[in-house]
Amino acid sequence: MNRLTLGSIDMYQRWLSPLKGFRCAHAALFGGESCSAAVRRLVSEQGLLGGRGEIAARFQTCRQAYGHLAAARTSGGGVQGVCCCGPVPIPFRCG
Template sequence: MLSSLALGLIDLYQRRLSPHKGFDCAYGALTGGLSCSAAVADLIARNGLLGALPGVVQQFADCGRVARQAGTRVSGVCCCGPIPIPFGWGR
């Protein structure tokens, strides 16, 4: 049930919010791979919400690493459940 809710919220974010935020996921844009939201949705679909957590943390760490290597400044908000968590990395 929580996994379905999380996937629904990711879908809502991808369709309604992401197109209007003004920037792309550093990982997806710079590597040609999945965006963080798509990667997280895939992890949740395959492993369930709790089982996906280590992969989710790794995905965000990889995104930050790629952004730093590219010398870009990235900031945003990761909504992990009901808690918005601001983040930023790069120059």
């Protein structure tokens, strides 16, 4: 299960992530590693089941970060759209 998860993350990072043109909301707001990189690290270190609590917490924090970015968007912060990939809405800019 861990190998399948890591392979899926690798495919996402290689093929889908470059197309959306923006990092996850957590990385956009706080900097540091993206959610896919954080989850990949957690699965590598702890396994999918062992890291499930930290993975869920990361996605929750990313959802909260998205809320902050969405609020900035309504006040002219420059975010122009959202790409929903799994449980995490990902804002992006065009141009």
